[in-house]
Amino acid sequence: MRNPSEDGRAPEAEPDYSEMCARQNEALSYLLGDNTDIVLITTSYSPDEKPVRDQKALREFDPTAKFLHSVGVHELALEFDAPTYWHLFSSNWHFEPGRFDKVMRLVAQGAMFSGVFNVIFLQPESKRLMCLYDGGADVILESPEARDQFRERFADWTVDGL
Numbered sequence: 001m002r003n004p005s006e007d008g009r010a011p012e013a014e015p016d017y018s019e020m021c022a023r024q025n026e027a028l029s030y031l032l033g034d035n036t037d038i039v040l041i042t043t044s045y046s047p048d049e050k051p052v053r054d055q056k057a058l059r060e061f062d063p064t065a066k067f068l069h070s071v072g073v074h075e076l077a078l079e080f081d082a083p084t085y086w087h088l089f090s091s092n093w094h095f096e097p098g099r100f101d102k103v104m105r106l107v108a109q110g111a112m113f114s115g116v117f118n119v120i121f122l123q124p125e126s127k128r129l130m131c132l133y134d135g136g137a138d139v140i141l142e143s144p145e146a147r148d149q150f151r152e153r154f155a156d157w158t159v160d161g162l
Contacts, residue, residue, distance in 0.1 A: 011108050021104050023157055024130075024137060025097040030153065031130055031139065032123040038095045040103075041068065041120035044087045051087040055115045057106055065089035086118075095121070103132075110134040 011017045032038055042065055046052045051067045053059055068088040074080035093099070106116040110133070122129040127142040141147045151158055 017105055017108065020108060021098075021101045024104050024132065025101070027137070027139070027150075027154060027157070028095065028100075028121055028130055029097055030150070031128045031141075032095050032121060032126065034095065034097060036095050036123060038093050039122040039124060040065070040091050040093050040100075041122060042089045042091075042103075042116075043118045043120075044089075045117065046085055046087065047083050049083075049085050051085075051089075053087070053089060055106075058103070058116050061102055061106075062089075062091050065091040095123075107132045108134060 011020050040062060042053075042058055042062055044051070044053050044055060044058075046054075049070055049072070051070055053065070059065075066089060068090045071086045071088070072083065073086050074082065074084045100119075100121075103116070103119055107119050110117055118131060118133050120129055120131045128146075129140045131138045131140075139147075139150060141150060
């Protein structure tokens with residue numbers, strides 16, 4: 001999914017942020033269902049395997065998150081010259097549209113302001129997830145048929161690779 005700014009990347013003005021949150025909430029409602037229990041996976045990066053959670057705004061929003069796993073992304077991707085670890089933290093939430101707007105905005109601001117780069121919404125029973133990153137989102141669905149239905153429903157918001 002892309003966000004509503006002209007270039008489809010990070011929002012720049014308040015109307016773009018509001019539209020981005022509205023789109024992401026609508027997609028999350030479709031994917032996960034309103035008023036359902038979900039797992040929120042938040043992330044941080046560091047040059048060390050020891051997990052850190054240094055984004056103050058994210059710690060304040062999600063103080064109960066527990067360390068889940070660290071991934072050595074430098075071992076998976078050639079563009080990382082130095083050791084770089086992606087630390088995953090998880091917490092249980094009840095999804096309601098609008099509840100995560102602050103997190104959506106933090107992710108959209110990403111490296112420029114907040115230091116929050118990726119957030120994953122997961123509804124384990126449905127085998128669906130949505131990963132937000134600098135104003136956009138990736139969606140993983142349980143089947144090609146579900147992917148096609150999502151693509152059709154959100155055709156104006158998606159890019160060709162879905």
